[in-house]
Amino acid sequence: MLREYKASIFQALAHPTRIAIVEVLREGEVSARAIQDRLGIEQANLSQHLAILRSRQIVAHRKEGNQVFYSLRHRVLGKVLDLMRQYFQANLADAAQMLDEVRAERPAR
Amino acid sequence: MLREYKASIFQALAHPTRIAIVEVLREGEVSARAIQDRLGIEQANLSQHLAILRSRQIVAHRKEGNQVFYSLRHRVLGKVLDLMRQYFQANLADAAQMLDEVRAERPAR
DNA sequence: TGCGAATATTCGGATAATCGAATATACTAA
DNA sequence: TTAGTATATTCGATTATCCGAATATTCGCA
Structure with missing residues (x-):
């Protein structure tokens, strides 16, 4: 729920x-x-x-x-986006690689 | 990106x-x-x-x-979920109604 | 009134997400 | 080796999401 x-x-x-x-x-x-x-x-x-x-x-x-x-x-959503940025930076290397893979699966939009 | x-x-x-x-x-x-x-x-x-x-x-x-x-x-994701709970509670009445509407659009799963 | 700008909605086709059933793989233990 | 348990993957059908094109709606102004 x-x-x-x-x-x-x-x-x-x-x-x-x-x-x-x-x-x-x-x-x-x-x-x-x-x-x-x-x-x-x-x-x-x-x-x-x-x-x-x-x-x-x-x-x-x-x-x-x-x-x-x-x-x-509600500004909480802004905070959520900030946390995501934090998350992104903490995983920068992995994230870049992951993005490539995700994109590779469905190429050329 | x-x-x-x-x-x-x-x-x-x-x-x-x-x-x-x-x-x-x-x-x-x-x-x-x-x-x-x-x-x-x-x-x-x-x-x-x-x-x-x-x-x-x-x-x-x-x-x-x-x-x-x-x-x-990464525990940041846990925090994101907590923020969501906060968000939910701050909007409890609206949220309940919204959920009903969202569910009404695609009923009976 | 009628025109034009801002915004919303509807439609149809393409792509993606979801599920359960069936099957595959990996490991353990007899 | 064989049987059994845990987990992953593939497949096909159903439903959802996404986009641009076309059309509606709403408002302000001449």
Whole structure:
């Protein structure tokens, strides 16, 4: 039950684009358009990823006129990302090798 | 690049069974068989999940005779799970509702 | 009113994840 | 060697995720 919840949060973060979104939002409230510009991705694609983050209640959104501003609901998630960075650095050598292997399995995206 | 790595770790944790495995391993080194008994899942299924955790270097394994003992490579991951629990409790009401919704989308597993 | 910008949703195809069943491998002990 | 236990791998079917293209929706402004 708690595990299912945790899994659903991890799953929401299990995509490079969504991690990038969360990292942008750590700076504060940002409009969808601004996120799109900064990440340089398709509008529809961003919107889909935002929908996932919304459905997990990871982000809050607020409409203002034409735009929608997104923000992180809880700074704990930022901390989680920091811990991951720590984890990454502690395993730097292994991690680089692991990434290669993971990529080798499904090449050329 | 760093994001891809983080995403791959999150993805490895994005399953209730694998979270359960990590939680068992927080206690120390445990044999595959013991994990299987505690979780009450199919042998093949456990082995598949362990393979994923291995491929991400989340767990270490050590053969001893007939058995294979698994352990967490890095306790930071335990901390991440703790943060998640914190996060869960801070959002308890919302989280419960969110879980219902997530489950409603793909019912009856 | 009608147009354009910002955002969301739907659709279809491609790829990936998941499971149990079957099978393979490795080791121990008789 | 043979039997039995522990673990891993492969296979095929089912379900989920991902993307871009197309389409909707919502709002502000001329």
